[in-house]
Amino acid sequence: MVFVKNNALQLDFRRVSYFYLKFIYYYKILFRVSVILFIFCFTHSLVFSAMNSDTINKINPENGRKTGYWIITGSMSKIQGYSSESKVEEGVYVNSRKNGLWIKYWPNGNVKSKIKYKNGRSFGDYLTYFQNGNVEEKGVMNGGLLQGSFELYWPNGQIRQEKEFNSYGNPEGKVSFYYANGQPELKFEVINGKETGDATWFYENGDVKKEIIYADGVATSTKEFKEVHAHKEIKDPLIEKGPKISGDFNNSNSSLIDNYGKTYDKDKNILMDGEFKNNYLYNGRHYIYDEFGLLKEIKVFKNGVYVGNGIMGK
Numbered sequence: 001m002v003f004v005k006n007n008a009l010q011l012d013f014r015r016v017s018y019f020y021l022k023f024i025y026y027y028k029i030l031f032r033v034s035v036i037l038f039i040f041c042f043t044h045s046l047v048f049s050a051m052n053s054d055t056i057n058k059i060n061p062e063n064g065r066k067t068g069y070w071i072i073t074g075s076m077s078k079i080q081g082y083s084s085e086s087k088v089e090e091g092v093y094v095n096s097r098k099n100g101l102w103i104k105y106w107p108n109g110n111v112k113s114k115i116k117y118k119n120g121r122s123f124g125d126y127l128t129y130f131q132n133g134n135v136e137e138k139g140v141m142n143g144g145l146l147q148g149s150f151e152l153y154w155p156n157g158q159i160r161q162e163k164e165f166n167s168y169g170n171p172e173g174k175v176s177f178y179y180a181n182g183q184p185e186l187k188f189e190v191i192n193g194k195e196t197g198d199a200t201w202f203y204e205n206g207d208v209k210k211e212i213i214y215a216d217g218v219a220t221s222t223k224e225f226k227e228v229h230a231h232k233e234i235k236d237p238l239i240e241k242g243p244k245i246s247g248d249f250n251n252s253n254s255s256l257i258d259n260y261g262k263t264y265d266k267d268k269n270i271l272m273d274g275e276f277k278n279n280y281l282y283n284g285r286h287y288i289y290d291e292f293g294l295l296k297e298i299k300v301f302k303n304g305v306y307v308g309n310g311i312m313g314k
Contacts (some may be wrong), residue, residue: 055068055069056068056069056070056071057069057070057071060095063095065093065095065096066093066095066096067093067094067095067096068092068093069090069091069092070090070091070092070093071087071090072087072088072089072090073085073086073087073088074086074088076088077089080285081107081285081298081300082107083107086105086107086109087105087109088104088105089102089103089104089105090102090103091103091117094119097117097119097120098117098120099117099118099119099120100116100117101114101115101116102114102115102116102117106129106131106308107308107309108131108308108309110129110131110132110133111129111133112128112129112131113126113127113128113129114126114127115127115141116141121143121144122141122143122144123141123142123143124140124141124142125138125139125140126138126139126140126141130155130307130308131300131307131308131309132155132238132308134153134155134156134157134238135153135157136152136153136155136302136307137150137151137152137153138150138151139151139165142167145165145168145169146165146169147165147166147167147169148164148165149162149163149164150162150163150164150165152303154180154236154238154239154305155238155239155240155305155306155307156180156236156238156239158178158180158181158182159178159182160177160178160180160303161175161176161177161178162174162175162176162178163175163176166192168192168193170190170192170193171190171193172190172191172192172193173189173190174187174188174189175187175188175189175190179204180236180239181204181236183202183204183205183206184202184206185201185202185204186199186200186201186202187199187200187202188200188214193217194214194216194217195214195217195219196214196215196216196217197213197214198211198212198213198214199211199212199213199214203227203231204231205227205229205230205231206229207225207227207228207229208225209224209225209227210222210223210224210225211223211225239305239306240299240305240306241280241304241305241306242280242281242282242286242301242304242305242306243272243280243281243286244279244280244281245263245272245276245279245280245281246263246271246272247263247264247265247271247272248263248264259275259276260274260275260276261274261276265289267293269287269289269293269295270287271286271287272284272285272286272287273285273287274301277304280304281301282301282303282304283301283302283303284300284301285298285299285300285301286298286299286300286301297309
């Protein structure tokens, strides 16, 4: 009996010793990992701090020009709609000229565009985005001119335009426009920027709306058609078109119904600021007020559709 008890005690002791040694082993590993993480984070913060203080937003003392990596914030930018701390854009300057990839941001922090530059001029492929994160536009730039394939999208992700540009920056070949439901809106061909041959417009339900024949950019004949099938109206919560013009234009722009202008309400509060087409805001900002006359929201429109919000107070 004593022999059996001694064996049991020895077994319990070995078991306790095993778990104790295992605990010590894992504790040492955890301690080492913690030390490594601490050193990494501390070093990273030092590097980042040094980078911010030594290499960000620098001016060449010899010529007074911007050089190196720059982060432009709202307090440094003339662009309206950003708080003073918000990041507006970032990239590299060489002699105060943009070079390499520059990234712009919406006031909410989402990426607004990714554009490459060479000696201050856009160069290579680029992307722009809606505030909701969907791609708005993509193409290729060379010396500030569009070249190659170009695509424009609706906020819901549907393609809106497809076309090609030649080396002179003029549309070349087939051009297609689409409604937000994916149906074609207009199809035609161009040669060096001038319409040629048949151009066909469609209703939103797919029925042919109009046909025009072009020769060297000049319309030679036109046919119009009525809808055959039931009208199909596009209703998409992601798509908000520019509002109809409202308020009074300032005197200097009173005739610019299809161009740039500003409108004001009866209390002289600004209502709309931008480019108008067919009596609707096409590119610009719409200022919305509450029932007490206080600014509630600023909506930004581009190419006739809502793309995002501006920040109030600027």
